[in-house]
Amino acid sequence: MTDLALAVDIGGTKMAAGLVHADGTVQSHRTVPTPREGDAEQVWQPLADLLKEVSAGVKLKGVGAGSAGPADRSRGEVSPVNIPSWRGFPLRARLSEAVPGVPVALAGDGVCAAAGEHWRGAGQGQANLLVMVVSTGVGGGLVLGGRLVQGPSGNAGHIGHIVIDMEGDPCACGGNGCVEAYASGPNMARWALANGWCADKGGGPAVEKSALELAASAREGDSIALQAFSRAGHAIAAGIVSTAALCDLSHVVIGGGVSRAADLLLPAVSEHMAGHARLGFLRDIHVTTAALGGLAGLVGAAALIHEPARYN
Numbered sequence: 001m002t003d004l005a006l007a008v009d010i011g012g013t014k015m016a017a018g019l020v021h022a023d024g025t026v027q028s029h030r031t032v033p034t035p036r037e038g039d040a041e042q043v044w045q046p047l048a049d050l051l052k053e054v055s056a057g058v059k060l061k062g063v064g065a066g067s068a069g070p071a072d073r074s075r076g077e078v079s080p081v082n083i084p085s086w087r088g089f090p091l092r093a094r095l096s097e098a099v100p101g102v103p104v105a106l107a108g109d110g111v112c113a114a115a116g117e118h119w120r121g122a123g124q125g126q127a128n129l130l131v132m133v134v135s136t137g138v139g140g141g142l143v144l145g146g147r148l149v150q151g152p153s154g155n156a157g158h159i160g161h162i163v164i165d166m167e168g169d170p171c172a173c174g175g176n177g178c179v180e181a182y183a184s185g186p187n188m189a190r191w192a193l194a195n196g197w198c199a200d201k202g203g204g205p206a207v208e209k210s211a212l213e214l215a216a217s218a219r220e221g222d223s224i225a226l227q228a229f230s231r232a233g234h235a236i237a238a239g240i241v242s243t244a245a246l247c248d249l250s251h252v253v254i255g256g257g258v259s260r261a262a263d264l265l266l267p268a269v270s271e272h273m274a275g276h277a278r279l280g281f282l283r284d285i286h287v288t289t290a291a292l293g294g295l296a297g298l299v300g301a302a303a304l305i306h307e308p309a310r311y312n
């Protein structure tokens with residue numbers, strides 16, 4: 001009996017695959033860049049090659065995959081916003097063809113990050129947990145009553161697209177006023193640039209200036225950069241308090257690239273939470289940073305296979 005799951009994590013920038021033990025340790029993993037151009041097969045091929053390479057000669061318990069969303073778990077398909085050629089791409093069927101004879105489980109990337117942080121990361125032991133991934137976009141997942149909540153489509157807990165301002169900024173999803181419109185790394189940088197932030201350390205296209213560059217400016221006291229973090233923190237706080245009111249949460253874990261600037265982000269989140277969390281049951285919400293870093297998606301994808309009673 002093997003204890004290895006093949007875990008797959010598909011994002012708009014890179015695709016990762018790794019072997020994960022039943023205790024959650026990642027034995028090995030590799031990544032390839034997600035092709036920026038090409039049709040659906042041209043995006044699939046490097047992933048197929050990667051899976052073959054990582055799993056060569058290994059007896060597997062199953063394949064767990066997390067993908068940038070939206071996912072459609074009931075159909076086994078994904079349509080990642082940042083991979084335009086994958087619309088209704090039959091990922092579960094393709095994984096089954098590539099790795100035949102073992103179970104294949106599919107979930108959205110935010111849901112997998114939540115499973116990872118709950119199983120082996122900063123959310124261990126919490127019966128009710130929200131995990132937020134603040135990065136190029138804003139995603140997340142929910143654990144309620146000790147069990148990962150996926151929903152029929154696999155997108156439950158997608159806090160990036162809950163509406164916090166009815167007249168708010170336009171969002172990449174086509175709506176407006178979503179948490180992501182304020183708190184994703186690119187949207188933070190975009191807002192700062194539009195409001196006069198002119199830090200220029202390294203050049204490159206203005207809209208690709210990262211939240212980490214913004215963080216460096218904020219730490220030097222740049223007032224626009226500091227306001228961008230305050231604004232993002234406010235959006236995250238509003239999302240957290242709303243979710244906590246709905247689900248009676250006490251613990252929140254924040255991961256993703258922007259959370260590497262936790263020294264700036266977490267104080268802004270706490271400050272603004274105090275303004276919104278007025279009801280008694282909302283006043284004691286613990287917010288911490290993720291523990292698994294970039295591996296949360298892979299560990300969570302493996303949890304779908306290793307701990308299906310809780311996570312799949």
Ligand SMILES: [Zn+2]
Nearest residue numbers: 161171173178
């Ligand atoms: Zn949205």
